[in-house]
Amino acid sequence: MLRFSVLGALQIRTDAGPADVSGGLQRTLVQTLLVSEGRPVSGESLAEEMWGETVPDNQANALQAHVSRLRRRLRALEPDRPASRVTMHPAGYQLCVEEGELDAAEFVRAVRQAESASARDAARTARLLGESLAMWRGPAFGGTPGGPLCQLAGARYEEYRMRAMELRFDAELRLGHHAAILAELAETHSHHPLRERFCEQLMIALYCSGRQVDALDVFRRMSRHLDDELGIQPSPSLRKVETAILSHDPALIGAPRIPTPLQPV
Template sequence: MLNFSVLGALQICAGDEAVEICGDLERVLVQTLLVSEGRPIPAETLAEEMWGDHAPDNQANALQAHVSRVRRRLRALEPERRQQRLVLRPSGYWLTVESGELDAVRFTEGVKAAAATMAEGPEAASKLLREVLALWRGEVFGALPAGPICQLAAARYEEIRLRAMELLFDAELALGRHDAILVELTEAHIGNPLRERFCKHLMLALYRAGRQADALEIYRRMWRRLSEELGVQPSRELRGLEHAILSHDTALAPAGDVTGVLRSA
């Protein structure tokens, strides 16, 4: 079994042994096949992903040369494997990836499972989300420039990562851990200043920590940013949270602590 990792710079490992995919073109080749998640990629599409508008005159031969080098490197990790991982089929090139071998698939499946687990209890959801978020080692593909297939995949994985963080903060706040996640929330809000759900999470955590003025200041900054950059107002939900903070609504207290927020406000 191999371990393919794209949530960061490309890595391919068999146990403690890793294979180096040399050259940006070969890395893009492997990454494109990986994010296809079982779908064959036509040679023309692969070439466009690798070279864009600057494909060599002998494009077919050049592509085949890169494919051959990747095959040799994969074979070095699995010398006992009978069939090639990377094959050419009538519909295009195909890279065999078994269940559990690609970190991006494990991540997306883990986020779905955590979302379903939230209804049963936030503790289990929080644990699972932290496990799958730990799969990320950096920017998808290590920010290696590539074509539209890899760009769309990177954007999709990044959006799922942000949704996973939102679910994680939902779970942690439901468990009353507002103090423990304040740093994480602040970083998430600063890094994604137009994402209202992070703003909501941070406002609630600050309020529960006895920092009503800071929570309201976060809202005012968000209001100005949305107005100036997008020409819109905060959502009804965010406006409602501001009103609840101003009125010391007891519904903002963590579960099982109706008076805690009032004491700290």
């Protein structure tokens, strides 16, 4: 069994440890086949990912050579596998990845599970998402996603990462861990200053930790930032948190808002 990781620089692992995939074009080929999630990828799309606007004149032969090289490399890592992982179909090339072998697919599955379970079992949700977020070793594809298919996939995985962080913070707030996550929430908000949900959660954590003045100061700074950067006012949800803090709404403690689940892509 191989394990493929794209939540960070591309990595392939065997039971014996990591296995190298040498060459930028080979790495791009593997990444593109992985993000298709088992669907064939056309030769034209693969060529665009690998070479961009500098596609070689013998594109089909060059691509076939890289695919053959990848087949040999994967075969060497799994000598007992009965069939090649990379197959060719009328629609293009396909990389067989089984359940549990791709970290990004496992991560997305965990986030979707948490979206449906978070309101019922905060402790399980916090634990599940904490473990899942630990799968990230850096930006998807190591911050070099290549062409449009991988760029789109990278943005999608990053959005799931943001949602996982939101859901985990919500679960921790439900569990009453307001003070314990304050520093992490403040750092997360500073790294994503325009994402209002992190601001809401930081305000709630501060208020529930007895720091109402600081919570309201976060709202004022966020309002100025939204106005300066985007020319917009705080959302109704963010204003609602401010109002709840000003009125000492008891619903703030243990009842954070649940975001709308992401729609499958």
